[in-house]
Amino acid sequence: MNPWEIPGFLEIRDGRLHIDQVDAVDLASEHGTPLFVFSESRIRHNIARLQRAGDAIPCPLKICYAAKAMSTMGILQAVREAGIDIEVNSGGELWKALNAGFTGEQIIFNGTSKEVWEIENAINAGIYAIQVDSLYELSLVEETAKRRGKRANVSLRLVPEIESGTHSGLQTALLTSKFGMMPDEAFSAFHTYKDSPHLDLCGIHLHVGSQNPDPSVYSEALVMLFDSMVRIFNETGTRLKHINLGGGFPVNYLNEGGPAFPAEQSEMFSADFEPAAAVQTAWQIVSNAADDENARHLLDDITLLLEPGRSIIADAGICLTTVRNAKIRPVSETTDHQPLTTDHWLMTDAGFNILLSMETYKWYYLLISATRASESHATMYKLAGPLCDGGDVYFDIEGMNRLPEHRLLPENVGPGEVLALLNCGAYSLAQASQYNGRFLPAVVLISSKGEVKHIRKRDSFEDLIANDIY
């Protein structure tokens, strides 16, 4: 079995890739490529894995899917039907969440630059928590709630100053990052607003970063939240209702034996630990501290929130792409693997307009042939997308050692062959653009009953100019 195969989900049948028992090559011919294929069963599997954290701790666990990872309506509905709640980052995502059927109680709202209309909509929807990013924003929430004659549920986002071994763009908990408020500011807010009739300061929040390779950051983070809870109670008598540990649980993007991967990057890309184990360890540490400090009563009625995105949706999404062009180019250099005289280039129809992280973060998505999944993947190719942009490649073009120099596929891959980029469900279509006049792709969801549901149609020519005025 190949390291990427997952029985019942990603399998090889008759030599071809099957996703939830559906032939990927047939999907590509029926719907065209690039095509995103999502598995509802895998989404449910990933959610169940996170829910095990709830069994590992004595308090209620509220899991809020980070919608920014992927928010096509069919996916939001699948997540809701799987029984969890949602975290949104804008008035637009809030609107989508409500339209996907989430109730106000199920929604938390993050973001660093909320506008008054967004705050108003959140208050009107009676959401579980507006996660406030600064003292200025808190005053705006209070003013808005007062004007509407309502009370807003608020949680304050803290800067925990915890570094995680992830990509610099995914670090969110440092003093140098743009998120949250200093703990002292938060404490002063509890003093100022504890008796406000318009604010219920019910929680505190942090997010250490995304794709965190080391589970111990969750212990550090929970200790920080607990210490803050104790201080808030001691100084203001406020008893919090929830603490939010954020998201960031990793996905193993390197589930393969394949190409030599730059060592500096491999720890992050192959990160793999059980969220439940990380949360249980963290809780145990905090529970011991609570006993030592006679503060157990503060944990009695607390709800723990998590807001995972990629650990729910990344490996549930596959991007199917077709090779559209091929060429051979002489090279003068030798590589680590063997001396080369030529490079075999393959151009696909999936560029960084639909997989932006490939360009911005040099993100790695495992690539296989869907047409010939059972054949040995040992031939080196330079893979590139279709965009008129030299950075639209799937390998290390900068010589910075952040990606492999080549991709491995079967021999003689040429135009027409369908390839599959795995673990593509998070931060891909959600960040996509029509750059180069390219149509945003169609999306299908294979339901847990095995039906193929078309949940997003491919853009049309009209979509390319839908909002242009001319």
Ligand SMILES: Cc1ncc(COP(=O)(O)O)c(C=O)c1O
């Ligand atoms: C505040 C917050 N919560 C949750 C997430 C989700 O992270 P992930 O998709 O890695 O779980 C992010 C992502 O950066 C975030 O910024």
